[in-house]
Amino acid sequence: MDRRKMFPAPRHILLAAVAGVIAGAVAVYVSNTRSGNNAPAPASVATNTGADASADDKLCAAKADRAKAVGAAATGHVAAMLPADPPRSLKSLAFNGPDGKPMTVADHSxxxxxxxxxxxxxxxxxxxxxxxxxxxxxxxGENFEVVAVNVDTGDDTKPKKFLEETGVASLGFYRENTLALFNDLKKQGLALGLPVTLLIDGDGCLLANMNGPAEWASPDAKKLIEAALAQ
Incomplete structure (x- = not known):
């Protein structure tokens, strides 16, 4: 299949409201994957960096230059990946692991x-x-993982069937079926619809985020990940 047909032309942006999921349903985006860093960034969420800030807050806030460097590497098919401004701790984000047990980003330290x-x-x-x-x-591998978290409500039947039918075998089966994770990110100004993607470092600090799809098997995506790992 020609992967170029999987994504829309740059001038087409579709925002579809998905009714019936929950009150205030999640929006689904088919967005331009090449114009992100030229588009307005979502409103920043204030991060406490004062005397009463936690150690995690201070650690992440000090990574502004690293976030900018990662953002500069987001070009082409992943240009919509915007640098965190400011970087913030997402160690408490919660979902279920492949074994079905609750876990957080901190468990991937x-x-x-x-x-x-x-x-x-x-x-x-x-x-x-x-x-x-x-x-x-x-x-x-040891230093990097794609954590694809399915947020279908209900049981695991539909998402597992989809992954089997499409031959997805390398991704772990992560789940959060209450939309609490999405709503948490929405409150932080990070999630506007699905898909939403976060690039988080080994300390649990958000370096960059994206709303909308991208061509993750492209050289552009690999360059972005290499930049994050090189910091």
Whole structure:
């Protein structure tokens, strides 16, 4: 399949409200994957860096230059990945691991993560899943992991069936079926719709984020991950 057909032309942006999921349903974006760093960034969420800030807050806030460097590496197919301003701690983000047990970002300490929220009813999410699988297969390891978190409500039947039918085999099966994770990110100004992707370093600090799909198997994506790992 020609991957260029999986994503829209740059001039087409579609925002579809998905009704019936929950009150205030999650929006689904099919966005331009090449114009992100030229587009207005979402409103920043204040991070406490004063005397009463936690050690995690201070550690992440001190990584502004690193976030900018990672953002500068976001070009081409991943240009919509915006540098965190300011970087913030996301160590407490919670979801279930492949074993079905609750976990947080802190449980991945020491490993850079590309966290992607997706759902089976989100067409652009489905389209980019094989590319995320390819990125994990090629670059995943001790220092990096693609953490694709399915946010379908209900049981595991539909998401597992979708992954099996599309041949996704390298990604771990992460789940959060209450939309609490999405709503947490929405409150922080990081999630506008699905898919949403976060680039988080080994200290649990957000370095960059993106709303909308991307071609994650592209050289542009690999260059972005290499930049994050090199810092």
């Amino acid at each position: 020491g490993r850079t993560l590309l966290i992607n929220l997706w759902a089976t009813w989100c067409a652009p999410c489905r389209a980019e899943m094989p590319a995320l699988d390819a990125l994990e297969r090629e670059m995943g």
